[in-house]
Amino acid sequence: MSATQASGVAQAKRWYWQRISAMVLALCVVVHLAVMIYAVRGGLSAGEILGRTQGNWGFAVFYAVFVVACAVHVPVGLANIAREWWGLGEGAALWLSRAFGLLLLVMGLRAVVAVVVA
Amino acid sequence: MHKTLKVKVWRGKEAGGFTAYDVPRNESQTVLDVVTYIQRHLEPSLSYRFACRVGMCGSCAMTVNGKARWTCRTHISKVAPDGELEIAPLSNLPVIKDLATDMSEFFDKWARAKGQFKGELTRDAPFAKVEPASPERKAADAGIECIGCGICYASCDVVSWQPDYLGPAALNRAWTLANDVRDVQQVERLRAVAGDAGCHSCHTQGSCTERCPKQLAPTMSIAGLKRKVARAAVRGEL
């Protein structure tokens, strides 16, 4: 466990980045819930979904921001759970959460590209 | 009202067990009355703590039917309507014997959180002027009535999960001092409550605020510390 990980500054940063991303996510989620409830009517089809998303740069920006916010927000909580409930040490919890954050970022941005560009 | 209470009392240390006693039921009986009856008439070797018996000192705090309470202020009619009662020592603390816990770590953490006032005026200086209606003083006053009974500490799951966690009482006291304009160790205090074991480990479970017999809200004090620490971190003061 390195000194920086345990330090107050690092803790403070994790805390406020999680809260800032939470505020962004609150807005994104409200929009996403509305879109989902609208979109799922009459069933989902690739044609319908891609019809809305392809070439739509506003959509791309919105969902890219959404993905980045998730990639910042999820790891902080995950690390806490890993330490408190799964018995991982400080270092292991941090690496697990960072790896997962990276996974979300890569797969999420790939998904945005997939529905906007492909 | 049942004529007799069936009372299970913890005997032993952390490893131990419940022993059952039959206690006569009276009007306006408190849990402390019950424990005292057992020790005086049924089991002289029972160890427990109390002092004021009127809800001022916090010494009589125990776990009653799973929840940490002041036993002198807990009426039997409220917690044992069916005539059954379970009394155990406070959780999250080493047990000296039976219902008496070792509060050393509780007060050690108080000290580690810089829960002591440090001023720089001498007796020759004029009185410090602290505006009672100022936001800082109001924030401090909201948490100042803590008597260190340990109920919040015993109720907190994070204290159970993370042995180093300073705990709600220590952090609440740190918050009152962080809002004390006369105190001169503010940076040290913020550093003390910002580490691994500090305010960021609080997950707002709220058991402390729910159970505090003085209706304090350590949850809010800890939230305040999170804000203060973040501000200091951003300004490079930590």
Added chain:
Amino acid sequence: MKRRNDQRARAHPAYWAFLMHRLSGLGLAAFLPLHFWALGQALQGAAALDGFLRFADQGLFKFAEWGLVVLLALHMMGGVRLLLIEFGSASGLRKDWIAGAAGFAAAAGMAFALSLFS
């Protein structure tokens, strides 16, 4: 080896709110990679995405989708409550927001279910 609390100590609304928030966050975190992978299928063309959507048309899947919508709504509103506790005026544990979160999640769930069956 210290004595710990049992469920009786946790029987109050703010604790349930914490538990729901943590469990919903975990569930959503576990779901996200799958969600991103599914959308990423569009990289292989609309037909690939449609293939997945058809596969996901079964009852169990739809129930899981509904469940995730409810979890998302719960986690978001619970999160807004936390932001209010941490940044808002000193208003205690905000139990009204706990009830509000449950209500909002129920409403979102019902709206989604209605859309699913329309």
